[in-house]
Amino acid sequence: MTITTERLTKVYSGGRRALDGVDLDIGGGTVGLLGANGAGKTTLLRILTGVLRPTSGRVVVAGHDLSTGAGLTALKHTLGYLPQELSLYPDLTAREFLDYIGVLKCIDDRRERRRQVDERIAEVGLQERADERLAGFSGGMKRRVGIAQALMGDPSVLIVDEPTTGLDPHERMRFRTLLAGLGRGRTVLLSTHILDDVAQTCPEVAVLAAGRLLFHDATTALVNQAAGYTYLWKAAGPAGGPPPGAEVVSAVTTAEGSEYRIVTAVPPAGARPIAPSLEDGYAALLAADGAARPSTTALHQ
Amino acid sequence: MTALLWILRYEALMAVRRPVVWGAVLPLALLSLLLSATWPAVTGHGDPAARLGAAAVLVNTFCTLGVGLALTDRLRRASESRGMPELLATTPTGPLPRTAGSLAGPLLTALAPVAALLLLYAVVVSVVEGSAAPLGSALVSLVTAVLPAALLVTAFAGLLGVLLPVAAARAATVVVWLWACHFPPVFSPVPTATGTVLSPLAGYPLVAWAHAPEVWAARQGTGALRPAVGDATALLNVALILAMAVVCYALGHFAARVRRHAAA
Numbered sequence: 255m256t257i258t259t260e261r262l263t264k265v266y267s268g269g270r271r272a273l274d275g276v277d278l279d280i281g282g283g284t285v286g287l288l289g290a291n292g293a294g295k296t297t298l299l300r301i302l303t304g305v306l307r308p309t310s311g312r313v314v315v316a317g318h319d320l321s322t323g324a325g326l327t328a329l330k331h332t333l334g335y336l337p338q339e340l341s342l343y344p345d346l347t348a349r350e351f352l353d354y355i356g357v358l359k360c361i362d363d364r365r366e367r368r369r370q371v372d373e374r375i376a377e378v379g380l381q382e383r384a385d386e387r388l389a390g391f392s393g394g395m396k397r398r399v400g401i402a403q404a405l406m407g408d409p410s411v412l413i414v415d416e417p418t419t420g421l422d423p424h425e426r427m428r429f430r431t432l433l434a435g436l437g438r439g440r441t442v443l444l445s446t447h448i449l450d451d452v453a454q455t456c457p458e459v460a461v462l463a464a465g466r467l468l469f470h471d472a473t474t475a476l477v478n479q480a481a482g483y484t485y486l487w488k489a490a491g492p493a494g495g496p497p498p499g500a501e502v503v504s505a506v507t508t509a510e511g512s513e514y515r516i517v518t519a520v521p522p523a524g525a526r527p528i529a530p531s532l533e534d535g536y537a538a539l540l541a542a543d544g545a546a547r548p549s550t551t552a553l554h555q
Numbered sequence: 556m557t558a559l560l561w562i563l564r565y566e567a568l569m570a571v572r573r574p575v576v577w578g579a580v581l582p583l584a585l586l587s588l589l590l591s592a593t594w595p596a597v598t599g600h601g602d603p604a605a606r607l608g609a610a611a612v613l614v615n616t617f618c619t620l621g622v623g624l625a626l627t628d629r630l631r632r633a634s635e636s637r638g639m640p641e642l643l644a645t646t647p648t649g650p651l652p653r654t655a656g657s658l659a660g661p662l663l664t665a666l667a668p669v670a671a672l673l674l675l676y677a678v679v680v681s682v683v684e685g686s687a688a689p690l691g692s693a694l695v696s697l698v699t700a701v702l703p704a705a706l707l708v709t710a711f712a713g714l715l716g717v718l719l720p721v722a723a724a725r726a727a728t729v730v731v732w733l734w735a736c737h738f739p740p741v742f743s744p745v746p747t748a749t750g751t752v753l754s755p756l757a758g759y760p761l762v763a764w765a766h767a768p769e770v771w772a773a774r775q776g777t778g779a780l781r782p783a784v785g786d787a788t789a790l791l792n793v794a795l796i797l798a799m800a801v802v803c804y805a806l807g808h809f810a811a812r813v814r815r816h817a818a819a
Contacts, residue, residue: 305641330647340638345572350565357561358646358653387572403642 256280256411256441257302262311264297272297274465284437286452287445289462295445296338299415303335316411334409336400338416344389348380348399351388352406359407374402378432394425412442418451430454453532461539468543480517480530480538487525488513497522501541503533559652566660576625580665583621587613588672603680604688608767610676611696615704615756618669620732623708625665628721630713634811666705670697696765700757703796707755710803717810740776750774750781752792759784759792
């Protein structure tokens with residue numbers, strides 16, 4: 255396994271438990287990490303990159319045990335990381351910034367660094383703007399530079415934290431295409447709360463909720479969590495609300511009334527069964543975990 | 556070593572491209588040059604090396620302060636730079652070359668025009684007087700007074716820049732700088748660092764080694780902190796300036812770290 259955690263726990267000063275006994279085994283390819291805000295995704299990624307120390311538990315990344323100084327140092331030679339927010343140096347051009355990161359990643363040979371910079375710039379499609387200062391780059395272009403810097407040194411493990419947040423639809427599509435190709439020959443852990451990104455790029459997914467690992471399997475298996483429980487239901491009249499107790503995934507309101515996409519074990523009268531999506535599977539998983547309502551406690555029992 | 560040089564190069568490049576560096580340093584450097592060439596307190600010395608020593612006092616008064624003011628927001632910007640600190644922490648290059656490069660790059664960039672103008676003045680005086688002593692005096696001044704003082708004022712201003720709004724930090728730096736360099740005890744109703752071995756004006760090495768007029772050392776004051784000028788007291792003055800710079804840098808980095816964690 256490329257990434258392994260055993261009973262991984264992180265308790266921040268003040269007592270907030272961000273991770274609670276997470277056992278995770280990840281092999282190669284692109285793996286999505288899903289979870290609501292505050293679920294512990296960023297804390298997990300920061301521990302996996304060696305930025306943060308866990309309170310307890312064991313972490314092994316690319317064969318390096320991160321509880322030792324030698325393991326942490328060795329990890330840094332095999333790791334690419336794109337943090338959730340990244341303020342690039344505005345006074346450098348994209349080419350200079352990537353070269354600078356190459357220096358920090360100990361690519362000492364200048365020609366090799368230049369070759370990698372050229373390759374990375376082409377990979378993220380920034381050839382036309384490579385010699386412009388980063389201060390003038392759009393959010394999407396900055397994220398592309400962010401990915402390019404993470405790929406400097408050709409890392410075997412790539413950790414990417416919410417890379418598409420704040421991007422316009424076109425940039426997001428472009429970025430997803432870029433991400434989809436990165437899993438070839440390396441392990442990519444992609445943290446996001448945008449389910450579409452996972453659906454389009456990750457064959458495998460893990461879900462965190464309140465610091466616990468709730469699910470880790472094929473993405474299709476997460477979709478199947480909602481198989482047989484997903485319905486479309488039309489509310490009677492324009493003011494009709496959602497059916498009580500059901501997990502509402504989406505709603506469309508027209509002049510005629512509202513149509514709800516719901517996940518429930520007890521469908522209301524008139525509900526039409528449909529094929530589930532990743533969103534439905536995610537909603538079903540969280541509902542089953544919460545077990546808050548009678549109509550969803552039956553899910554997966 | 557190679558990594559350090561490249562880090563230094565990129566940090567210097569970023570500083571070169573920031574207008575505030577030139578806006579704060581160049582006018583003060585030109586003012587120093589103008590005063591050095593026209594002010595009788597400098598030009599009136601018969602000994603050309605002493606003329607350079609006096610000019611170095613002016614440079615250390617204006618230009619060094621300008622360097623500090625230009626770099627006041629350096630630590631603050633670094634602490635507010637989202638994601639970069641943790642990204643840098645995941646790279647195999649250790650914190651020591653990163654810190655050294657990010658410190659020396661902007662400092663040397665800001666000091667470059669100051670050094671160039673002082674050396675230009677020294678060359679002119681040397682040629683006119685037919686003596687190499689002014690050039691030697693300028694070089695000694697740069698190494699033993701201007702560089703340590705610039706390190707201290709940059710570290711101090713950087714620390715204040717983390718603790719206070721940048722404009723307030725710059726104003727406070729000017730006040731403290733004047734108190735520590737140009738507030739002689741004969742005029743001061745309160746205790747002052749001016750003329751002591753703690754003063755960042757570096758009067759002791761300037762007088763002892765760069766032929767600056769005697770008045771710039773103790774500044775007519777007395778006491779244990781204003782000893783007689785000599786090699787030992789000059790060395791002590793330099794050592795204390797460097798020690799204070801190290802303390803201010805450490806405090807500044809600690810404050811920046813606390814600020815970054817608080818923001819996270």
